[in-house]
Amino acid sequence: MRRSLSLCFAGSAVIGAAVSITAGASRNDASETVWPADLRAFTSMEPVDTHAHVFKVDSDFYGFLRRLHMHLVDIVVATKGEGDFHTLDTKIEAAQAFVKGSNGQAVLCTTFDPFKFSDPNFADDAVRQLNRDFARGAVAVKIWKNVGMELKDQSGHFVMPDDPRLEPIYKDIAAQSKTLIAHLAEPDSCWQPPNKNSPDYSYYSEHPEWYMYNQLDHPRKATIIQARDHMLEENPKLRVVGAHLGSLETSLEEIGRRFDRYPNFAVDLAARSVYLTLQPREKARQFLIKYQDRILYGTDLSLYDRQNTATEEKEWEKQYATDWAFFSSDQTVDYRGRKVQGLALPPEVLRKLYHDNAVHWIRGVLPGSSN
Numbered sequence: 622m623r624r625s626l627s628l629c630f631a632g633s634a635v636i637g638a639a640v641s642i643t644a645g646a647s648r649n650d651a652s653e654t655v656w657p658a659d660l661r662a663f664t665s666m667e668p669v670d671t672h673a674h675v676f677k678v679d680s681d682f683y684g685f686l687r688r689l690h691m692h693l694v695d696i697v698v699a700t701k702g703e704g705d706f707h708t709l710d711t712k713i714e715a716a717q718a719f720v721k722g723s724n725g726q727a728v729l730c731t732t733f734d735p736f737k738f739s740d741p742n743f744a745d746d747a748v749r750q751l752n753r754d755f756a757r758g759a760v761a762v763k764i765w766k767n768v769g770m771e772l773k774d775q776s777g778h779f780v781m782p783d784d785p786r787l788e789p790i791y792k793d794i795a796a797q798s799k800t801l802i803a804h805l806a807e808p809d810s811c812w813q814p815p816n817k818n819s820p821d822y823s824y825y826s827e828h829p830e831w832y833m834y835n836q837l838d839h840p841r842k843a844t845i846i847q848a849r850d851h852m853l854e855e856n857p858k859l860r861v862v863g864a865h866l867g868s869l870e871t872s873l874e875e876i877g878r879r880f881d882r883y884p885n886f887a888v889d890l891a892a893r894s895v896y897l898t899l900q901p902r903e904k905a906r907q908f909l910i911k912y913q914d915r916i917l918y919g920t921d922l923s924l925y926d927r928q929n930t931a932t933e934e935k936e937w938e939k940q941y942a943t944d945w946a947f948f949s950s951d952q953t954v955d956y957r958g959r960k961v962q963g964l965a966l967p968p969e970v971l972r973k974l975y976h977d978n979a980v981h982w983i984r985g986v987l988p989g990s991s992n
């Protein structure tokens with residue numbers, strides 16, 4: 622999901638001793654990325670962005686990642702018609718090429734083809750392909766919202782995430798000690814009347830096919846979340862990272878309830894940190910402290926062959942700097958047009974959010990961290 626971001630702190634007095642690391646940028650340039658002074662506190666953690674989509678091999682981009690000490694989980698998603706790619710396999714190969722060129726800076730999260738669901742050997746074939754990708758270094762598997770919202774079985778019923786026909790795949794991922802990254806369901810706003818103030822408004826304007834408010838023949842959110850929870854319960858040995866705050870982005874209580882109930886469940890922040898900025902500051906802060914072992918930093922940033930690397934790097938860096946200012950400092954941060962006070966999380970919590978939890982929940986995410 623792409624969106625334009627701006628990072629403008631409320632004047633230089635707010636940011637204090639700001640440090641710019643954008644080469645050649647003028648300090649007066651409005652598009653300049655300004656990091657809080659403690660950039661070294663950021664890079665020394667060896668931060669992990671556990672949710673990115675990169676399909677371009679470009680030495681400049683590797684240099685960008687190395688400069689920030691940023692590690693990536695590069696996620697492949699199976700969509701209907703593969704967009705820039707001919708087949709799912711060519712998409713996986715493009716991600717693999719990026720990972721290979723990164724010298725350990727990125728790892729692959731592969732996926733299976735859900736649209737082969739009605740093939741007689743669906744699960745066997747999926748398991749074989751996943752095991753092939755694990756042998757090539759993949760550390761995780763993505764399941765996407767098309768399960769629950771788009772995919773139908775032979776009898777015309779929507780396939781839910783707890784469908785027994787998916788079980789052999791879950792069992793295999795657990796047996797191989799890999800992680801399932803589960804983007805299931807969508808934000809609440811997907812099922813609500815159009816609201817220009819919603820963080821997701823532009824996404825549904827651009828992707829009306831995923832906007833469910835008027836698609837009454839499609840499953841409701843509660844049905845999908847219930848099936849996701851049932852899958853968690855049925856697979857206690859499977860590590861599951863619920864992408865996008867587990868699609869429970871508006872209710873920290875609901876997320877906490879799942880953490881309490883399912884020890885195999887964590888969430889990533891990809892494209893949903895903005896929802897934490899909408900919570901009362903102290904409530905968001907206490908939530909991140911209470912569940913400091915269960916939340917992984919991620920962005921949902923992407924880079925495709927057709928995109929200009931330098932332009933995209935600016936977007937990436939702004940996102941990283943904005944998020945870091947929000948989580949680490951108590952300064953005023955402009956988060957997508959709203960002024961919010963940073964959460965000033967304790968250093969040990971920041972370290973878990975940006976590094977330790979990625980290592981624990983996604984085994985093998987860093988070279989030499991496989992167990």
Ligand SMILES: [Zn+2]
Pocket residue numbers: 622672674696891921
């Ligand atoms: Zn994503």
